[in-house]
Each structure stands twice: as structure tokens, then as C-alpha cells.
Amino acid sequence: MNSLDLPGRPADTRVVVAMSGGVDSSVVAGILAREGYDVVGVTLQLYDHGAATHRAGSCCAGRDIDDARRVSEKLGIPHYVLDYEERFRKAVIDPFAQSYVAGETPIPCVSCNQTVKFADLLETARDLGAAALATGHYIRSGANGAHRALFRPVDADRDQSYFLFATTQEQVDYLRFPLGGMSKPQVREIAAELGLSVADKQDSQDICFVPQGKYSEMIARLRPGSAEPGDIVHIDGRVLGRHEGILRYTIGQRRGIGVASGEPLYVIHLDADRARVIVGPREALDTRKVFLRAMNWLGDEDLASIGPGGIELFAKVRSTRPPRPALLRREGAAVWVELAEGEAGIAPGQACVLYSDDSNEARVLGGGFIQRSERSAAAEAMLERLSAAPAHATAE
Known part of the structure; x- marks a missing residue:
């Protein structure tokens, strides 16, 4: 060899x-x-x-x-x-x-x-x-x-x-x-x-094909008309202002939201169907459960054998964070990860990568793209009410 x-x-x-x-x-x-x-x-x-x-x-x-x-x-x-x-x-x-x-x-x-x-x-x-x-x-x-x-x-x-x-x-x-x-x-x-x-x-930085990291400008060129304006809505239902396109926002964003408020506000959810940016307090971002799609499994166990009881491992939901304790569960076609310590600002489309442990010797067990995340029961209930309400029905 x-x-x-x-x-x-x-x-x-x-x-x-x-x-x-x-x-x-x-x-x-x-x-x-x-x-x-x-x-x-x-x-x-x-x-x-x-x-x-x-x-x-x-x-x-x-x-x-x-x-x-x-x-x-x-x-x-x-x-x-x-x-x-x-x-x-x-x-x-x-x-x-x-x-x-x-x-x-x-x-x-x-x-x-x-x-x-x-x-x-x-x-x-x-x-x-x-x-x-x-x-x-x-x-x-x-x-x-x-x-x-x-x-x-x-x-x-x-x-x-x-x-x-x-x-x-x-x-x-x-x-x-x-x-x-x-x-x-x-x-x-x-x-x-x-x-x-x-x-x-110099090392490569940001996304290679996006100069100066200006994603929204590039996407607006690729998808003319995609920057549809809409409401900025508080998670409690109040309409706080207007925006010029949800593609200018990311989950967890704190600065540059575009509304004045007596409390710190974060982007909680992006409602693409109604072109709404949902904002709220930081605790509404707290997430302990993420559902995955396009799962790629590299572990020795057969993924099909991992049931609702799950297996213990470590997970990363951001490239800059160390792997943290988690539980991988599966039921039917649904695969999800429960984070022992919770995370804030998890967005659909990001990756959840799985490891054997949190050391530098850790084995990569695979992962998937985040399809959706599940927040606290209170935050989920408020988002569900917003989704069910007719458009503009909550405007002041």
C-alpha cells in the first residue's frame, strides 16, 4: 500500500x-x-x-x-x-x-x-x-x-x-x-x-459566485420579480411594517429588519406563500427538533433499522459550531434530530450533520438538509394561528 x-x-x-x-x-x-x-x-x-x-x-x-x-x-x-x-x-x-x-x-x-x-x-x-x-x-x-x-x-x-x-x-x-x-x-x-x-x-471567502456576498442582488437578477414586497408581522399577529422581498432576510437576523420596536426583534419565520417576514423575541427562535430531507447516511447501522427510539450521536446545525449531543430518530419516511441543548435561528435549507462524538477524531455519520424545525409549543402555536389567519386580518 x-x-x-x-x-x-x-x-x-x-x-x-x-x-x-x-x-x-x-x-x-x-x-x-x-x-x-x-x-x-x-x-x-x-x-x-x-x-x-x-x-x-x-x-x-x-x-x-x-x-x-x-x-x-x-x-x-x-x-x-x-x-x-x-x-x-x-x-x-x-x-x-x-x-x-x-x-x-x-x-x-x-x-x-x-x-x-x-x-x-x-x-x-x-x-x-x-x-x-x-x-x-x-x-x-x-x-x-x-x-x-x-x-x-x-x-x-x-x-x-x-x-x-x-x-x-x-x-x-x-x-x-x-x-x-x-x-x-x-x-x-x-x-x-x-x-x-x-x-x-488569500483563502476563498463567502459563496464563490456571489461578489461581496450580496445574495439578494444576484437572486433578483436571476429571478426578476422574486423580490415581492410584503408585511413584516410580529409573531403575536401585529403588522409592524413592510419589506421589499423575503430574500433579503434570514432566520435569526437581528439587524436591518426595518421596523422600530421597543423590544429586540429577530426574524422568526419567512412565509414565502404570503411574502411575510415573521419577527419576534429571541426565545421564539429556540429549537430542539429538526426534520431532515435528502438524508445521506454513512454510519455502520442500517438507517432503516433506526426507529422512533433513536440512536445517540452528535449534531452540527452550523459549520462554525462544534458537534453537540443529539438523538437521531426515524419513523416511516420521517427522519428527525432532537438536540439535547437546543439551538437558535435554525433555517430550512441549512444542513444538519451527524457525528459519532465531539472530538477531532469524530467520524462523520452523514446528515441531511433541514426541511423544517420545531420550536417551543408556544411559538409553534402562534405561528400556526398566523398561518390560519386570512392575509392582512391581523393588521392594526
Whole structure:
């Protein structure tokens, strides 16, 4: 076995490296080339429009493709650029916009990994005769019986497991993540040792195809007329004001709501059908139960065997939070997670990722997208009354 847990010598082992033009994927290509693998660099051109291709922190477009090409020349490896713009638009950008219009808070990075990178690119790697597809993600994988399993990385500050929960078992078996055992400073040191021009390059930030993180402006362009104005309604039924489109709001938002009040108000719910922004006190955000859709299970147990009694594990509902104690339950087609400590500001469209424990050695057990959350009985009752009331019936 070689360093990637593949049979045969590195020189006899072809590995495709997904090169975004950043330091992480460049170092993956560098260390594998240094170890003697038959490395092929592949860069996906995912978008090529506007300011997003020129700003620091973008990826897979404009100068990032040039950076990947220069790194490949430095390393002496072949490099290919594949035009995936149309596929990326259909699989990632369009669903992202539609999800926002529906009042959700989507995570396009998960969709990109799920469709473009770990499906389409993986097939390309196989077509090129590669034994594995390697990426610069900060996550670890290791043998688990006849298969492989995913684990959190050594560098908890760079943990990207939240964005990879939808990786299927077949994909996990084929993928390799050489940076999972390294810290970011170590990666930059290796880049400098290899003489790579991207050693000090800024990390990608926000959503790659949205310049300056202005989601609402981009969605308004993609979905003209989607920014439908409507009422800002207190959870107790009072109409407090007007807004210019629910896509400008997110669950848990405190600032910039656009109404004056004697109490701190938070966005509690986005009613896309009636174009209403529901606001209320912070305690109305408290959530202990989330229902999941598009579930991807990587645990050893059969998901179908997990009944209403559930199994104990740990869950993340935000990428920046540590995993926390939870219970995964299932009844019929319904799958939900009960959070032992509760969370605030959970929004549909976000991910709930499941782990074996809360350590850096934790195994990734999969997860799903949040379909809906269940708040306190009092908050749920108030929201139900709002939903049942005729439009504008509660206006002062």
C-alpha cells in the first residue's frame, strides 16, 4: 500500500487532483507529485462573469484557473480545464436562487460537492484511468472494513466536514483528502518549500459566485420579480411594517429588519406563500427538533433499522459550531434530530450533520438538509394561528 491506501507503487498509480487555483489543492498536487504519483491536475471552470472572477477569494474562474495552470507547470504535471459552467448553473446556482425565493437558507457549497465535484468530476477521473480523486478539503478518511469512512480533520479551525456530509459511500471509497492530518500553517509552509506562487494566496471567502456576498442582488437578477414586497408581522399577529422581498432576510437576523420596536426583534419565520417576514423575541427562535430531507447516511447501522427510539450521536446545525449531543430518530419516511441543548435561528435549507462524538477524531455519520424545525409549543402555536389567519386580518 502507498500513502493513499491504494495498491501498488506511487509511480504506477494515477491520481486526479481537483485544482481550484488555491493553496490547498495546489499543495495536494505538489505533495503527491513529490511522492512520485502519476498526478493529473483538473480545474473546473464553473462561472465566468462579472466581479466575482477578479476579486480576492474567488475560485474556479478567471485568474484562479491561471494560478492552477502555473502551479501545474511548476510541478511538471499535465493540467486540464473543463468547462462546467452550464452544469454548475443548473445544478448549483439555479437551485440556490430558487431556495432563497422559497424562504430557505441554502448551502451551495454542499450542492457543488454533491453534484459537480464529486459526481461529474469523479466520473472524469475514472475516465482518465485514475485510482483516486484527491482534493484539498480539510477532512480525513480511513479504512473501515471493506469501505472507507470520513473523520473530522486534525485542524478543527479548518474543519470542512459540514460541507461534505452528502458524500456517498461510493464516493468516499474513491476520494482521498491528503490535508486532513495537517494544519493550514503547515500547508502554507509546504507550498513555500515547493516554490508555488500561491503560497500566500488569500483563502476563498463567502459563496464563490456571489461578489461581496450580496445574495439578494444576484437572486433578483436571476429571478426578476422574486423580490415581492410584503408585511413584516410580529409573531403575536401585529403588522409592524413592510419589506421589499423575503430574500433579503434570514432566520435569526437581528439587524436591518426595518421596523422600530421597543423590544429586540429577530426574524422568526419567512412565509414565502404570503411574502411575510415573521419577527419576534429571541426565545421564539429556540429549537430542539429538526426534520431532515435528502438524508445521506454513512454510519455502520442500517438507517432503516433506526426507529422512533433513536440512536445517540452528535449534531452540527452550523459549520462554525462544534458537534453537540443529539438523538437521531426515524419513523416511516420521517427522519428527525432532537438536540439535547437546543439551538437558535435554525433555517430550512441549512444542513444538519451527524457525528459519532465531539472530538477531532469524530467520524462523520452523514446528515441531511433541514426541511423544517420545531420550536417551543408556544411559538409553534402562534405561528400556526398566523398561518390560519386570512392575509392582512391581523393588521392594526
